[in-house]
Amino acid sequence: MNKADVVIGVTGLNATDNPGPGISVIRSLRHDPEFKGKIIGLSYDALDPGNFSDYADAVYLIPYPSEGEDALKNRIKYIINQTGMQICIPTLDSELPGFNAISDNLEEAGCKMFLPTKDQYEMRSKTKLPELGAAAKIRVPAQCVIASIDDVYKLHEQFTFPLVIKGVFYGAEICHSVEDASIAYNKMVAQWGVPIIVQEFISGTEFDVVAVGDGKGGLVGAVPMKKMYMTDKGKGWSGIVVKGDELMEMTNKFMKATKWRGPCELEILRTTTGEHLLLEVNPRFPAWTFLSAGAGVNLSMAVSQLAFGSDPDVMPAPDAGTMFVRISLDQITHVDQFQHIVASGECHGMEPK
Amino acid sequence: MTGNVRLQELAVNESGFVFDPHTGLTYTANETARYVIEQMKAGSAVENIVEGIKAEFEADGRDVYRHVLEFIHNLQEQGLSSLEAPVE
Numbered sequence: 507m508n509k510a511d512v513v514i515g516v517t518g519l520n521a522t523d524n525p526g527p528g529i530s531v532i533r534s535l536r537h538d539p540e541f542k543g544k545i546i547g548l549s550y551d552a553l554d555p556g557n558f559s560d561y562a563d564a565v566y567l568i569p570y571p572s573e574g575e576d577a578l579k580n581r582i583k584y585i586i587n588q589t590g591m592q593i594c595i596p597t598l599d600s601e602l603p604g605f606n607a608i609s610d611n612l613e614e615a616g617c618k619m620f621l622p623t624k625d626q627y628e629m630r631s632k633t634k635l636p637e638l639g640a641a642a643k644i645r646v647p648a649q650c651v652i653a654s655i656d657d658v659y660k661l662h663e664q665f666t667f668p669l670v671i672k673g674v675f676y677g678a679e680i681c682h683s684v685e686d687a688s689i690a691y692n693k694m695v696a697q698w699g700v701p702i703i704v705q706e707f708i709s710g711t712e713f714d715v716v717a718v719g720d721g722k723g724g725l726v727g728a729v730p731m732k733k734m735y736m737t738d739k740g741k742g743w744s745g746i747v748v749k750g751d752e753l754m755e756m757t758n759k760f761m762k763a764t765k766w767r768g769p770c771e772l773e774i775l776r777t778t779t780g781e782h783l784l785l786e787v788n789p790r791f792p793a794w795t796f797l798s799a800g801a802g803v804n805l806s807m808a809v810s811q812l813a814f815g816s817d818p819d820v821m822p823a824p825d826a827g828t829m830f831v832r833i834s835l836d837q838i839t840h841v842d843q844f845q846h847i848v849a850s851g852e853c854h855g856m857e858p859k
Numbered sequence: 860m861t862g863n864v865r866l867q868e869l870a871v872n873e874s875g876f877v878f879d880p881h882t883g884l885t886y887t888a889n890e891t892a893r894y895v896i897e898q899m900k901a902g903s904a905v906e907n908i909v910e911g912i913k914a915e916f917e918a919d920g921r922d923v924y925r926h927v928l929e930f931i932h933n934l935q936e937q938g939l940s941s942l943e944a945p946v947e
Contacts, residue, residue, distance in 0.1 A: 711882065713883075731883075732882065732883030734883065745883075746883045748880055748881060748882065748883040749868065749880040749881055750881065826880035827870060827878055827880060
């Protein structure tokens, strides 16, 4: 892959208080001093904040996953024709099945991706964590899957309180009583539907690892991080790179067992007695991916190279102590830029005022 | 990972800011605490650390010994040292 003229598309420009990973991935690519290519921002909403930054050279709206694979395929093919986009990095959970389904079409059109397979995507589903743990010989918390409010009132037969109620895609709440659990159940169902995952609560410290697998069981690179400050939504607002032999060992085991292809984020709990449990696997880059580039491990560039069919750059050990501290900024733009995106679904030559 | 390995990995700067790369936690150490950590990292025995503090900081003998033991116990509680401090 020639970093000097490659054209890379990145999704997830919703840099809100619950940010998508897109801007972080783009900043990582631009962090590589050899990168002189172009970035195409792929956005779902005209008001996605990333549309109005200068991180992308051009922005194109793409259809929501609910509009189906044909709509996505046709739109991406149009963007490939317009921009010469050679690589695409989807960064959102919900869009991965759609992009996976059209990957052959995109490759024929000249655009490659390096994504987890459909089987891998399903294997790491929250509902299948016990099976994943058994296959990878990784300890995971005890859990069950429920789909009815009646089941909440039987939880005491299987768990002791407190326990954790988790939405199928997002969200987790610690519940200290049946009343707490029934409120959390209804809230999660309203947001994400059924099923709901119920997990045993284990106290400890949570760590997150961003990693890339080569699709053959090998680990391309990984960066472990501890959140230092979290928002009320539980999103990390600052974090620090840590050394973690046990965290890296678990990440290696996960890669070996799943032959993971592409990026992922592992959420790992270190208990007060020093044991490590895998809590969750997200099948894409996290929103704090730029920290990995800052720590000397540019995983976004590695995924681009793997997608292109090139060998990724050699990854050094991450620089422990590297921190990120997120910031909210008001971008000033003009209605001309906004109307361009709304009216034509695209915008070129991004120049924040 | 043993406490002594974690002790060796502690990053301590001149102003006494301490970073544990294993947990991501940070601490602030005063001048004498920083001296104790540095001496422990260098493998000094408790008696030598106490003598060093008496010489460096012109402190009284019995109190210094007690404070050093207390500090080592604090480090042990944080999992930052496996050094067995003698019981007073």
